[in-house]
Amino acid sequence: MNAVLEFNNIVRAYKRNVPVLNGVTFSVNGGEVVGLLGRNGAGKTTLIRIAMGMLHPDAGSVQVFGVSPTARAVEVKQRIGFVAEDQVLPGASSIGELIAFHRHLFPSWDEQLQRQILHRFSLDCRTRIRMLSKGQARQVALLCAVCHRPELLILDEPAAGLDPAARREFLEVSIQLLNREGTTILFSSHYMNDVERIGGRVILLADGRVRLDSDLDRLRESFCVAMVPRASAQSVEAIRRIPGCVGARLVFENWHGVFHDAPEAVEAQLKKLLGANGIRCVRVPLEELFVELVGREQDREG
Amino acid sequence: MTYQLMKFTLTWKLAVPMAVIVASVTLLDRRPGDPVAVVFPLLILYLIAGHRLRLEEPCTVFEASLPIHARQIFCARVIALLAFVWLPVLAAVSVNVMLGGPSAWTAAEVEVGIGAVFTVLALSRLCIRAGTFTVSSKHRGLIDLNYVISFTALMSSALVLPHISVVVVLGVFFTATASLLGYASARMPESFQIASAEREDGFQQEPTTVIPQTSRTAGILVWAPLLRTLSLSSYTFLFAVVPMLFFIGPWAWPILTLMFAGVFLQIHFRSHWLFTLPISRHKLFATLSLPLLGVLIAGCALRGYFRFSLVEDPQLDGVETARMVLITIIAMAASSLLAVLLVNFAWWHRIGRTLRTTVSSICGFALACSVLFGVAQPSFSFDDKLHHGESMAGMVLVAASRILPNGMFALAGIAVIFVGGLYGLASKQFSELEVSSQRIAGSL
Numbered sequence: 038m039n040a041v042l043e044f045n046n047i048v049r050a051y052k053r054n055v056p057v058l059n060g061v062t063f064s065v066n067g068g069e070v071v072g073l074l075g076r077n078g079a080g081k082t083t084l085i086r087i088a089m090g091m092l093h094p095d096a097g098s099v100q101v102f103g104v105s106p107t108a109r110a111v112e113v114k115q116r117i118g119f120v121a122e123d124q125v126l127p128g129a130s131s132i133g134e135l136i137a138f139h140r141h142l143f144p145s146w147d148e149q150l151q152r153q154i155l156h157r158f159s160l161d162c163r164t165r166i167r168m169l170s171k172g173q174a175r176q177v178a179l180l181c182a183v184c185h186r187p188e189l190l191i192l193d194e195p196a197a198g199l200d201p202a203a204r205r206e207f208l209e210v211s212i213q214l215l216n217r218e219g220t221t222i223l224f225s226s227h228y229m230n231d232v233e234r235i236g237g238r239v240i241l242l243a244d245g246r247v248r249l250d251s252d253l254d255r256l257r258e259s260f261c262v263a264m265v266p267r268a269s270a271q272s273v274e275a276i277r278r279i280p281g282c283v284g285a286r287l288v289f290e291n292w293h294g295v296f297h298d299a300p301e302a303v304e305a306q307l308k309k310l311l312g313a314n315g316i317r318c319v320r321v322p323l324e325e326l327f328v329e330l331v332g333r334e335q336d337r338e339g
Numbered sequence: 340m341t342y343q344l345m346k347f348t349l350t351w352k353l354a355v356p357m358a359v360i361v362a363s364v365t366l367l368d369r370r371p372g373d374p375v376a377v378v379f380p381l382l383i384l385y386l387i388a389g390h391r392l393r394l395e396e397p398c399t400v401f402e403a404s405l406p407i408h409a410r411q412i413f414c415a416r417v418i419a420l421l422a423f424v425w426l427p428v429l430a431a432v433s434v435n436v437m438l439g440g441p442s443a444w445t446a447a448e449v450e451v452g453i454g455a456v457f458t459v460l461a462l463s464r465l466c467i468r469a470g471t472f473t474v475s476s477k478h479r480g481l482i483d484l485n486y487v488i489s490f491t492a493l494m495s496s497a498l499v500l501p502h503i504s505v506v507v508v509l510g511v512f513f514t515a516t517a518s519l520l521g522y523a524s525a526r527m528p529e530s531f532q533i534a535s536a537e538r539e540d541g542f543q544q545e546p547t548t549v550i551p552q553t554s555r556t557a558g559i560l561v562w563a564p565l566l567r568t569l570s571l572s573s574y575t576f577l578f579a580v581v582p583m584l585f586f587i588g589p590w591a592w593p594i595l596t597l598m599f600a601g602v603f604l605q606i607h608f609r610s611h612w613l614f615t616l617p618i619s620r621h622k623l624f625a626t627l628s629l630p631l632l633g634v635l636i637a638g639c640a641l642r643g644y645f646r647f648s649l650v651e652d653p654q655l656d657g658v659e660t661a662r663m664v665l666i667t668i669i670a671m672a673a674s675s676l677l678a679v680l681l682v683n684f685a686w687w688h689r690i691g692r693t694l695r696t697t698v699s700s701i702c703g704f705a706l707a708c709s710v711l712f713g714v715a716q717p718s719f720s721f722d723d724k725l726h727h728g729e730s731m732a733g734m735v736l737v738a739a740s741r742i743l744p745n746g747m748f749a750l751a752g753i754a755v756i757f758v759g760g761l762y763g764l765a766s767k768q769f770s771e772l773e774v775s776s777q778r779i780a781g782s783l
Contacts, residue, residue, distance in 0.1 A: 053693055089614075091773060110620065115617040119615045127565075127612065130564040137560075138564045143617070
């Protein structure tokens, strides 16, 4: 399948010698739904802005629909829908004016979908943007992003700050509606529930690199967290050196390690290698897995 | 506590730097015989303040959340505003009085008068909606109207004040200030409230999904969101400043260049939301810069016409006048585009990020030096007939007129090539700018 979006060894820093992205490489195929995860400052927004051609990478290359988003910006953006958490719409304009503006910019504008979304969100076309609540403004941004039936929808933490009901409604519209038609979706989010609901592929950014790239179903089945008593291993490196370990950290009196295997197999392996009692291996929800992979050490003594 | 609150305000933070700038400009451009020229730095300062400093907002959300009485916050705002207005006035008066001269006291009186007029105008803005810390859309119109009135009043005052006794001016000032503060004090609640965005008559319209006919119309109305982004108030500001050139010498050229760059930068930030849309950056640059250049060129043409044909040198014939006007326009347009090129270095990826801060600092320094160099009046004069008492900017213009060809067509050709080349460079640079690392779109 052709790659719609390709990041190749992307490096980007805002301060000298402090790269936010340090060799990020992955591609997204047509029709895929990809959730971009990572802690605050992990580089999710930077990566998305690079994909939108609004930031230039220091090294590496990005291709959207096989072309550079900076060299052929207009052509690329006509095929993309974009919603960002901090996206500000022109407050003095009415919803109707903004829609008319977008309809003018995108020849493939779907009026029926526009009416459907306006009705669903109960938006009044005469209302000025600055009179809208945060959630309503996000709904207008979504409307503008999806009504031209984009081939690629990029959402940068689109549901942040919305209440659970509004968040679910937003995601239902943006993701389910478009993905049914084979639209490729790249979205970043802090809400693991949203990621789990949407499904697809999960990419975790940590330390400027892709730490994890896996299908959600595979992630749930083939990863587990092992809790090993602190006395069983000298250091975190001893845990990390164990085959299959993806990440490890100290949480109070236990080492927590994320392993790429079934819990039973990992438990047997750890007992054999460390020879200790009290080792527990469990499958955990995505949120727990995320915390284990990117969370900091919690040492009661230090 | 009041002092702690004052320290949060931008007007307080800017008061001393602005006083230093006003004192420096007053020192550099000493024409005590011309009262309008004397108060020019103050007029510009107050116009920028009225345009940019949100003087109508008496409190931030942060301050409103603190366990402090609204009256105390308001009091801090008023004191900070008075400091912002009167410290530059005191600085300008001190410089004029220290340097002496036959009309030093007249100039000082006009400066005090201008300060008094602006204080009343700014206070009226602060007191329009005492007790609310945001401005509702209904009052936004009043605020904009206040800005236009402020501009007109300040300009008129500069012309009228030399003929009015300072005692009368101060008497009116104290009465008006006391009335405004009394009005605000009487309406001040226990704590600030957010202005209601709802219609006060309680009438609610049914939501409609039908786009209003005006929005659907093809043509320029479709571009309404983009045109609103350009910020009409920025144009008003530039329109407001250009006529002032009638009153001052050619040293307005570098100052106007700096203002052009500032206004462009402001509009540029507001346009960041458009970077996500399929709009060519070259077209966007044209949309952002050409109307501004148009305003500037129209102002310069008018000013040049009056300066060269009516005011200063009535002996110049028609062709020579037109030639000098064209040279002035070339200089203004080229330097404005160059200033845009310089201020955009901070977001230009091509320069490389490690160099970006250094180059941006050098560009900022160069721009500031050009302004100071341009407004300075050197004691020497290399042409007694034309340049006596002229600023460096004026000398450059006259020197350029000697080098450039006499034929109007040749001059116009040079103008097109020179200004067009700079425009092309600035447009190319704009097409390669990155969004700010902090946010995708400026506050609109």
